[in-house]
Amino acid sequence: MVNVIDSAQSAPKARALRAGKPSTGSWIRRVPLVPALVFMFIVTQIPFVLTLWYSFQRYNLNFPTAPRDFPTLWNYQQIFGDHTFRVAVLNTVLLTAVPVIASVVFGVGIALLLNRYVFGRGFLRTLIISPFLVMPTAAALVWKFTILDTTFGVLNFFLRPFGLGNENWIGVHSQLTIIGFLTWQWTPFMVLLALAGLQSQGEDLLEAARVDGAGSWRIFRRLTVPQLRPYIELGVLLGSIYIVQAFDGIYIITAGGPSTDTTNLPYYIYETAFQAYDIGRASAMAVIVVIATILIATVALRLISSIFSEEGMRGR
Amino acid sequence: MSRQKKTLADRQAKPLTKLLLGLLTWVVVIIFFFPVLWMALTGLKTEPDADTSTPHFIFKPTFSEYASVWKGAGGLNSLPTYLEHSVIVTVLATVLVLLLALPAAYALSIRPVRKWRDVLFFFISTKMLPVVGAIIPLYVIARDLHVLDHLRLLIVLYAAMNLPIAVWMLRSFLLEVPREVIEAARVDGAGVVRQMRSVIIPIISPGLAATALICFIFAWNEFFLAVNLTTVNGATVPIYLVGFVQPEGPFLAHLSAAATIACLPVLLAGWAAQDKLVRGLSMGAVK
Numbered sequence: 001m002v003n004v005i006d007s008a009q010s011a012p013k014a015r016a017l018r019a020g021k022p023s024t025g026s027w028i029r030r031v032p033l034v035p036a037l038v039f040m041f042i043v044t045q046i047p048f049v050l051t052l053w054y055s056f057q058r059y060n061l062n063f064p065t066a067p068r069d070f071p072t073l074w075n076y077q078q079i080f081g082d083h084t085f086r087v088a089v090l091n092t093v094l095l096t097a098v099p100v101i102a103s104v105v106f107g108v109g110i111a112l113l114l115n116r117y118v119f120g121r122g123f124l125r126t127l128i129i130s131p132f133l134v135m136p137t138a139a140a141l142v143w144k145f146t147i148l149d150t151t152f153g154v155l156n157f158f159l160r161p162f163g164l165g166n167e168n169w170i171g172v173h174s175q176l177t178i179i180g181f182l183t184w185q186w187t188p189f190m191v192l193l194a195l196a197g198l199q200s201q202g203e204d205l206l207e208a209a210r211v212d213g214a215g216s217w218r219i220f221r222r223l224t225v226p227q228l229r230p231y232i233e234l235g236v237l238l239g240s241i242y243i244v245q246a247f248d249g250i251y252i253i254t255a256g257g258p259s260t261d262t263t264n265l266p267y268y269i270y271e272t273a274f275q276a277y278d279i280g281r282a283s284a285m286a287v288i289v290v291i292a293t294i295l296i297a298t299v300a301l302r303l304i305s306s307i308f309s310e311e312g313m314r315g316r
Numbered sequence: 317m318s319r320q321k322k323t324l325a326d327r328q329a330k331p332l333t334k335l336l337l338g339l340l341t342w343v344v345v346i347i348f349f350f351p352v353l354w355m356a357l358t359g360l361k362t363e364p365d366a367d368t369s370t371p372h373f374i375f376k377p378t379f380s381e382y383a384s385v386w387k388g389a390g391g392l393n394s395l396p397t398y399l400e401h402s403v404i405v406t407v408l409a410t411v412l413v414l415l416l417a418l419p420a421a422y423a424l425s426i427r428p429v430r431k432w433r434d435v436l437f438f439f440i441s442t443k444m445l446p447v448v449g450a451i452i453p454l455y456v457i458a459r460d461l462h463v464l465d466h467l468r469l470l471i472v473l474y475a476a477m478n479l480p481i482a483v484w485m486l487r488s489f490l491l492e493v494p495r496e497v498i499e500a501a502r503v504d505g506a507g508v509v510r511q512m513r514s515v516i517i518p519i520i521s522p523g524l525a526a527t528a529l530i531c532f533i534f535a536w537n538e539f540f541l542a543v544n545l546t547t548v549n550g551a552t553v554p555i556y557l558v559g560f561v562q563p564e565g566p567f568l569a570h571l572s573a574a575a576t577i578a579c580l581p582v583l584l585a586g587w588a589a590q591d592k593l594v595r596g597l598s599m600g601a602v603k
Contacts, residue, residue, distance in 0.1 A: 029429050032419030036479060037435070039416055043476035044442045050453035110348075113341040116334075124341060126587050127349040133586035134352055135537045137554035138575035141561070142355045146366075146568055154354060154371045187348065192594040245446050248539045248554075252561060266540075269448045273455070274544060283452050290449040297444045 048290065054283035061277035068280075075284035085285065087260050088268040092244060094175065095264050099182035099246075100239045104232060106183065107190020114191070115198045125195075132188035140252035143181055144170065148253075174254045174261045181249045186242075190235045197231030198224070237300050244293070265289050352579075359573035366569035381573040395574060398556035405467055405552055406535040409474035413482045413531050414524070416475070421486035422512070426498060436487070439480040451544055458545055465550045473541050478531040485530065485595055489523030490516070526592030529585045536582050553578045 056071040079085050114125060131139070147155050148169040156165050169177045201224065209219050247266045250256060256263035256271065263271075265285065273282035358366050360377040388394020420439075424432045454473070455464070463469040493516055501515045517524070539554040546555060557578055560571045586593060 029423055029427050031423075033423040033429060033435065036416040036420035036483065037438075040439065040442055040476060040479055043472060044445070044450065047450035047453040047457070048445070050456070051449055054452060054456075110341075110344055113337060113344065116337060116341075118338045118341045120342075124345045126590065128345050129586060129590055129593065130349055130352045130583060133533065133582050134355075134579045135539075135554060135557070135575070135582065137537075137539050137557045138355070138578045139351065141557055141571060142351055142358075142575055145560075145563070145571060146354060146358055147351060151369050152367055152568060157369075157371055184348065184351070192590075196594050241444050245448070245540075251539075251543070252558065266446065266448045269451075270544070273452050279452055279456070286446075286449040286452065289446055293444060293446055293449075297441075 051283045051286050051290070054279055055287045057280050059278075059280040059283075061279060075281045078281055079284055079288070084260055084263065084268065088263050088265050091175075091260070091262060092264040092266075095178055095182065095246060095250075095262065096240055096244045098179050099186060099243050100236055102179070102183040103186040103190045103239060104235055106187045107235065108194045108228065108232065110187065110191045111194030111198055114195060128191055129188045131184050132186070136185065136248040137252060139185065140181065140249045143249075144253045148177060170254060171258060174258055177253060178246075178250060178262050181253060182243055182246055185249070186239055189239065193231050193235045194228060197228045201227045240300070241297070352583075355572050355579070356576050357572075358569055359576045361569045361572075363566040363569050366572070367566040381569045382577065385570060385574045385577060395553075395556055395577065398551060398553045399577075401467060401550065402536060402552040405470045405474060405550075406532050409471045409478065409535050410528050410531045412471065412475040413478045414528060417479055417482035417486050417527070418524075420483050421490055422516075424483065425487045425490040426493070426516070436484070439483050442476075443480045447540055451541070454541075455544060465546045465548060467550045469545055470538075470542060470550060470552065473545075474535040474538060477538070477541075478534055481534070482527050482531055485527045485592075486520070486523065488595060489520045489527075492523075493519050523592070526589050526595070529589040530593065533582050533586055 055075055056073070057068040058066065058072060058074055059068050060066065110128060114121060114128070118124060145152065147153050150156065150166070150168050150171075153169070155169065156167060159165055159167070167173065206219060206223065209223060214222070245266055246264060247270070250262055250264060250267050251270075254262040256267045260268075266289075269282050269285050269289070272278050272285065276282075359381055360379070361372070361375050362378055362380065365372050365375045385395050388396070423429050424436060429435065458464045458469050497515055497519070498511060501511045506514065537554070538552075539558075542550075542552050542555055543558065546552070557574060560567065560574070563571075
């Protein structure tokens with residue numbers, strides 16, 4: 001389902017073609033697909049193979065002439081004993097799971113509010129998607145300097161009446177800051193998904209339930225929640241795929257710190273490759289990340305594959 | 317947005333509950349929108365108005381910081397240069413994506429190949445793999461091919477980044493084209509290319525536009541590849557903004573003005589395409 005398996009599949013396909021089994025009709029059908037497939041294969045698959053290859057070398061750009069000892073497990077041994085790597089793994093889990101859950105909760109809540117008749121609903125919907133559209137780099141800078149800053153930040157000003165006016169958000173509550181930023185960025189996406197789910201709900205079904213004497217809470221539990229479930233599952237899957245790669249906000253707001261408090265795997269790999277120039281070790285970490293992603297995504301995809309067959313693959 | 321009739325729940329609720337829920341909706345939405353609003357407002361201030369420990373909500377708006385961002389002050393490049401890079405990269409990457417994705421989507425929907433499900437999953441699976449897994453070889457390959465810090469490197473990579481989304485989206489639009497229309501064109505003797513040009517493309521043009529907008533949004537905002545593979549000649553707007561990470565002197569109004577200019581194209585595009593946004597983001601899984 002995920003990459004490794006699929007890239008292998010194109011080979012037997014080519015062989016089947018040469019064997020001349022399919023008719024010329026199916027040949028022609030395939031032609032429009034070829035450019036896109038070849039392009040994607042070259043740009044996305046070849047780098048991964050190279051990552052794997054580098055991961056078995058002692059390859060550091062600071063020492064271009066040093067022997068690379070291919071093949072060696074040195075990089076993997078290094079990672080195995082690396083305390084920071086373990087911290088980065090835990091941070092990645094924390095900084096993915098919490099924002100995903102929080103943005104789903106906020107997203108469903110806001111979608112429920114916006115699904116009612118509210119004055120200026122279209123306008124509000126336009127406003128709520130904005131955090132998602134704003135360039136993450138720009139948003140992170142604005143958060144860092146004009147909102148969270150201890151001197152000039154507007155957040156502490158708003159919190160002063162609640163006795164919280166002197167928090168050092170970036171320096172002390174760094175994980176909370178990143179979680180807040182990611183949740184803010186991703187809530188609009190969940191709102192859109194949940195709204196799509198709510199709007200696919202048949203009004204006559206609700207009417208019938210109402211006539212039968214079901215209360216609001218019962219209708220919500222028995223009709224709305226099951227209706228929303230596939231949309232929420234999809235939101236969790238896609239949110240995780242994107243948020244696990246979070247980089248922009250961390251790079252700008254905390255630079256992985258203080259110490260390694262907000263260093264997630266993408267940021268740690270970035271540091272290893274582009275600040276320590278240790279290509280070999282960074283590649284080995286990337287390999288581990290890719291394998292973990294494949295495992296998790298395969299399980300998750302199987303879990304929600306029903307969505308893709310019911311919704312996206314409607315028709316044939 | 318779509319003018320929907322009042323739902324059942326609305327008609328049942330008591331007026332006070334309705335009012336409070338409406339108020340809550342406004343408050344929550346404004347809290348979420350506030351950082352964007354604050355960015356735009358701060359950009360309209362002068363530095364003395366912006367760099368204060370007690371925020372100034374009442375001030376005399378001025379475009380002086382927008383003007384100074386536009387003109388640039390010292391440094392290697394001014395914002396217009398980076399904007400130009402961003403426009404070239406996003407536009408060409410989007411054109412490339414559509415040229416590759418439209419035929420592919422056709423072969424996965426209207427006249428599907430035998431294993432279209434596997435092909436679709438191949439496309440979506442490339443989105444699931446983290447970019448960090450590929451960044452190191454991309455850097456080394458780009459260096460060896462002498463395209464590091466070149467615009468065409470980002471064009472190719474952004475096209476690859478958006479191709480799966482575009483295929484999924486276009487496919488879901490193509491599936492909505494009535495079969496009879498295509499059949500009629502075929503009976504009239506139109507070949508595949510003619511069918512595409514004179515029948516299918518006109519029908520799906522709103523979908524085509526939405527797909528282009530979403531590819532544009534993702535490419536415009538992309539930072540990870542840009543920061544690792546470009547420095548000056550191929551640098552896009554996010555790289556310009558990152559220069560503000562080490563502040564010198566009072567700069568909040570300047571930063572906010574620059575950030576607002578950087579966000580404006582995507583905000584406008586996103587607001588225009590908001591109906592279709594979810595389809596692109598969910599890779600076509602939700603209509």
